[in-house]
Amino acid sequence: MMQQVEKLKEIVNQNSMGHLPLPCRIDLMKQIGNTRIVQKILCECCKKVYLLLPKELETESLLYTVLSEIDSYLYKNKGTAENILISVERLRNYVEQSIDSPEDMASWAIIALGYATRYDAASILAIEDYNGEDDNAFDFESWNVDFICSVAYSGSNPFVENGNVEKRKEYWLWYIKMTGEIAQNPNVEHLSLPVCKSTNPLIDIPARHQLDLLKTNKGISFDDIRDSILLQIPNEIKWDFIDVVFVSCISCMLNIHSSTGEKINIGNTIHNVCNDFRLKRKEMYIQYPKEGAWFSLKMVINKNNSYKLDFNYDNLDEIPVYFQVLDWILSFYCKFPRSKEYTPQWLRKIVGRRKLYLT
Structure with a gap:
């Protein structure tokens, strides 16, 4: 695994876009070979970008509840994958209506994570008719969680515009390091979500x-x-x-x-x-x-x-x-x-x- 990690770091550093190609990530996930660990890796990607959101958005977002639900399911065996799917389906159309910012991409990543949690990470472990293509060969709805998070973190899709190459490189180097740590200690969370607020402050609505x-x-x-x-x-x-x-x-x-x-x-x-x-x-x-x-x-x-x-x-x-x-x-x-x-x-x-x- 250590040799693989060093090789992937070199690929990212040499890539003009600061990008880690999809074939490399698929090989890495298949080498890990454990669906639950792969799901945890994807969950950590979502936590990475979601924790960067402005504090007023972070814990008040509807998606935060779903991310917390997935995190608890993967690390604490709380809840069911079926219930996660219900939560994701309920939010999907709502999220799709507005995806034009890093925050929106972070939300879409959580939707994709929900499907990966329910369907055994098939989006990266069992891509149908896959022949070594990179992320740009797939429609937006088929993007993997890790790639969506890279777009959210760097602020742009590398296949549309180079954008912040250093930021993208920073994300993928973190991803490689995190993947190695999760693979070695799969029961230890790499990142922790803040405690979700249980109640909301009441708002006094004026008379109508x-x-x-x-x-x-x-x-x-x-x-x-x-x-x-x-x-x-x-x-x-x-x-x-x-x-x-x-x-x-x-x-x-x-x-x-x-x-x-x-x-x-x-x-x-x-x-x-x-x-x-x-x-x-x-x-x-x-x-x-x-x-x-x-x-x-x-x-x-x-x-x-x-x-x-x-x-x-x-x-x-x-x-x-x-x-x-x-x-x-x-x-x-x-x-x-x-x-x-x-x-x-x-x-x-x-x-x-x-x-x-x-x-």
Whole structure:
């Protein structure tokens, strides 16, 4: 192994791009011959670049949780590879929407690491129809974790622009040294992640003027939606009040129940009601866009035709779990951006460094 390490150092030092070619890395990983050790090496690459992120991004990032989960699985046998895959799949589309900086590449490396953890590091140990090509022969989605991290660390893809050759060389020389140490002591972490914060500081969201629009003579009424729903309630259903729950985030859901718990089907009228709810939301948003748009609402219709509305702008827990798809939520936010002061902490994490806040 020591002779191999010295040979690889020489290759990096002589490479005009400061790059360690993929065939060399594949040979090294196959020489190690242990899938779990290879996965740990790839995990250390992710930790190397992730620990360089600005502190305000590091532990607050959604990807940090996944990296911690993978790290615990590989070194402490906590959790399962299947659960890691679920976490990665949940974040993949969200991460893919914006990859234009070293921080974004670090996030993409964690996604790739998740797949390598679930699928036995096949991306480097079992490349299909491989004939000695370097990284530039593969599509972005097929890049290996170690190469993605080199792009994040140096700030550029060597096959597109030379960029910071010394920084890239520094990364690969570290990689070679780290690989040798992990191979010798596979149960000892090379780098340690900081303790992840268990709670987030609460953010006081200012009062919303949008809600004032619902007061008498303020211009927005849900009376028409109430009437549409009541017209569809069968006469045989006995009720004291009607519960209506509407959720809309790319896709939408409308549930209507009587006070006895009986589900009420309003037939094709459901499409009109959902559309009317969305139009009301848009109307409210246009008046005060900095306050954002609500994700869901609850409407309680009483026997005397009065009703009460409860809007959810900020509470993730009130959004059904099957709507908590991060790229859905991000797309919804892009459609209805808000100012930062009206953005709760969990939503700020999803927005990340994207310049989407209204000012």
